[in-house]
Amino acid sequence: MSGLQDSTKSNSAGASLPLPARLLVPHRPPMLIIHQLLERNEDAALAEAIVPTEGIFLDSQAGLLPEYFIELMAQSIAAINGFDARKENRPPLIGYLVGIDNFSWIDRARPGETLQVSLKKTFEFQAVTIMEGRVIGPNGLVACGELKVWEEKE
Template identity: 30%
Template structure:
């Protein structure tokens, strides 16, 4: 499906932390996003490039955009989620040059009722390829999850 919402309405991020430009399309099990690497961004290097390790965040934001699309489609608010980790991030370059058009795909391979999920992700650009499996968590009751527990003063 084509995405009818701006990226800022799909991610629980704000300002410069939103790295993606748009959702190209999404489905029941996947999302396709893109961004053009520009100088002056939050993680930009002096030459305007992005270090390749930012690919993990681009993949994670793509997963968040997937969740945002699903929530918006159901008439629900966008919820906060967490990147728990990544398995075997592989990238064939050490940086993404300024001006590169990057395309990210996140394919859901597992999701349970407790909010745990696994996504197979791929990032492609001119001469660029990165892959990773992301483990994510979106707690069903985020407010109670984030509530600070009282410290036990008797240690």
């Protein structure tokens, strides 16, 4: 997805990409799992994460849990919200993950690997938005699914 047409590389509100996730989302370690927002356009975005080497998403028997990928996509959506707010010089909207559809865990990701999260808006009606997410690792597609989010409108 690299190469999004992005007319929002910089502005007076300090919204230039890439930006560290800690500047865009309310999450803090150990729950902050995305690293940065790389690209953003009207209906799509690209975020980056580094698979953790420890934490609640790692199981000693099973390895990295599928829930990690859902949270990774959700935090990437939150980063979009934070970036848009920063660009428009306003507080971020309050948002909630309200649904997950068609989630597939296709491959494993290993601790320390860099992942890219590609998001595309597929539906929006009032406060509800559906984003299609794809998590891509060094060997290709790792997970994908649709996340339904609700954002309190201004």
